[in-house]
Amino acid sequence: MSRILMLSWEYPPLLVGGLGRHVHALAGALTEAGHEVTVVTRHCSGTLREETIEGVRVVRAPEDPPVFETTGGDLLAWATAFNHALTRAALRAVRSARARGRRYDVVHAHDWLVAHAAMTVRDQLDAPLVATVHATESGRHQGWLPDAHNRTIHDIERWLCAEADRVIVCSEYMRGEVIRLFGVPPERTRVVRNGVDALRWRARPRAVAAARARFAGVDGPLVSYAGRLVYEKGVQHLLAAVPALRDRFPGLRVVIAGDGPYREELELRSGPPVTFAGFLTGHELTGLMAASDCYVVPSIYEPFGMVALEAAAAGTPVAVSATGGLTEIIEHGRTGVRFPPGDPAALTDAVAAVLSDREYARSLALRARARVVEDYNWHSIATRTAAVYDSVRARPGLLPHQTSPPLLTIPRVLVG
Known part of the structure; x- marks a missing residue:
C-alpha cells in the first residue's frame, strides 16, 4: 500500500469545476482500498486547517496576502502566491509524517496550478512524481495561445509533464494531446478514466x-x-x-x-x-x-x-x-x-x-x-491509479528525462 501526498487547487467544499470532485472521490476510494492519502489544498480563511474527512487527511492552506485580482483570465500572479502557501502547508505535512515515523511514497499533482509546489515537495522527499493533466491550455483555446499568460501556462504544463515520472490522463484523446503538445514519451503516459459514484447521483x-x-x-x-x-x-x-x-x-x-x-x-x-x-x-x-x-x-x-x-x-x-x-x-x-x-x-x-x-x-x-x-466506479479507478503509483515507487533515481531541465519559452526583455 502507498502513502500519497496529493496536491490540488480545489477540494470540497471549495469547488470550481470537475477537478475538485475528481480528487475528492479518488482520495476517498484510495483510502477505502487501504492507502494513506493526504490532500493539500487551499482554504479561503486566514488560518491553516488540518482535518480528517472519511479517512483522508486534508491540509487546507490559506491564500497568501495580498489578494491578487485576476483580469482577462490571467491567474499567474495568484498562482505564484498560492504555490508558496501550498508548498509551506505540504512541507508541514511532510514534517508531521516524519515525526510519526512515516514517509510519503508518491507525490501526485493535479494540473499546472500546483506544479511549483509539487516539484519542490518532490525534491524534498526524493519521491516519484505523478501528474494528472485534466486539461491543457492549448486545448481550452482550440490550439490558439493568444496572450503571454496563456503561453506561460502552456510552458508550465510542459514543464510538469517533463518532470513527472508518470503522466495520467483521462482519455485516449488526452493521451494523444499531451504526447503531441509536450513531447511526453508514450511509455510514460497512462490512461485512467474518471469515475462516478452512481449512488450519489441518484436523485431523491x-x-x-x-x-x-x-x-x-x-x-x-x-x-x-x-x-x-x-x-x-x-x-x-x-x-x-x-x-x-x-x-x-x-x-x-x-x-x-x-x-x-x-x-x-x-x-x-x-x-x-x-x-x-x-x-x-x-x-x-x-x-x-x-x-x-x-x-x-x-x-x-x-x-x-x-x-x-x-x-x-x-x-x-x-x-x-x-x-x-x-x-x-x-x-x-x-x-x-x-x-x-x-x-x-x-x-x-x-x-x-x-x-x-x-x-x-x-x-x-x-x-x-x-x-x-x-x-466507471471509483473502486476500479482507484485500483488503476494505485497501479501507476506502484510502477514508479521502485525507481532507482532520476529518470533519463529528468537529468536536465526542459526548455521553457522565456520572453525577451528589451533594456534601454
Whole structure:
C-alpha cells in the first residue's frame, strides 16, 4: 500500500469545476482500498486547517496576502502566491509524517496550478512524481495561445509533464494531446478514466419534484446543462438551437446551471424559455438532472466529459458533442446521442431525437446508467491509479528525462 501526498487547487467544499470532485472521490476510494492519502489544498480563511474527512487527511492552506485580482483570465500572479502557501502547508505535512515515523511514497499533482509546489515537495522527499493533466491550455483555446499568460501556462504544463515520472490522463484523446503538445514519451503516459459514484447521483424523488416545479413548464420537455460558463463548454451553441427546438416542442424549457466569465454574454443571447439557475450543488443539481428529459453537453473541447456520466447516473438521457473524451464514453444510439461540435442544427436534431421518442430515450438512459455502474466506479479507478503509483515507487533515481531541465519559452526583455 502507498502513502500519497496529493496536491490540488480545489477540494470540497471549495469547488470550481470537475477537478475538485475528481480528487475528492479518488482520495476517498484510495483510502477505502487501504492507502494513506493526504490532500493539500487551499482554504479561503486566514488560518491553516488540518482535518480528517472519511479517512483522508486534508491540509487546507490559506491564500497568501495580498489578494491578487485576476483580469482577462490571467491567474499567474495568484498562482505564484498560492504555490508558496501550498508548498509551506505540504512541507508541514511532510514534517508531521516524519515525526510519526512515516514517509510519503508518491507525490501526485493535479494540473499546472500546483506544479511549483509539487516539484519542490518532490525534491524534498526524493519521491516519484505523478501528474494528472485534466486539461491543457492549448486545448481550452482550440490550439490558439493568444496572450503571454496563456503561453506561460502552456510552458508550465510542459514543464510538469517533463518532470513527472508518470503522466495520467483521462482519455485516449488526452493521451494523444499531451504526447503531441509536450513531447511526453508514450511509455510514460497512462490512461485512467474518471469515475462516478452512481449512488450519489441518484436523485431523491423530493428533489426531482422540486426541480420540476421550479424549472419545468406544464406542457413541454425540460432540457438542461450544468457546468462552467466558459467559451469552450459550447453553451452558446445550445442557446442558438433553442428557437428551433422551441418550434418543435412549443412548451420547452431550458435550464443553464453554473457560473463563469461567459455568463453575462450568454444571458444576453438567451430568450424567455431559458433560465440561468446559477451554481447548483447537492440535491438541487441531482434533482435538476433527474428531472430533465434530456441533458446536453455541447462542449467544443472536453478532455473527458464526466458530467455526461453524472447525468447518466441520475437516469437522464444525454446528448453530447462528438469531441474529445465524450466520443469514448458515449456510444451513439446506445448510451446517448452525439452531434458534431459547434453545430446548432445538428444539436437540435440530436436533442429532438431524444425528446420525440420516450421509449428510445428511456433505453438510452438505462444502458448508460448500467455502463456507469460497471465501468466507471471509483473502486476500479482507484485500483488503476494505485497501479501507476506502484510502477514508479521502485525507481532507482532520476529518470533519463529528468537529468536536465526542459526548455521553457522565456520572453525577451528589451533594456534601454
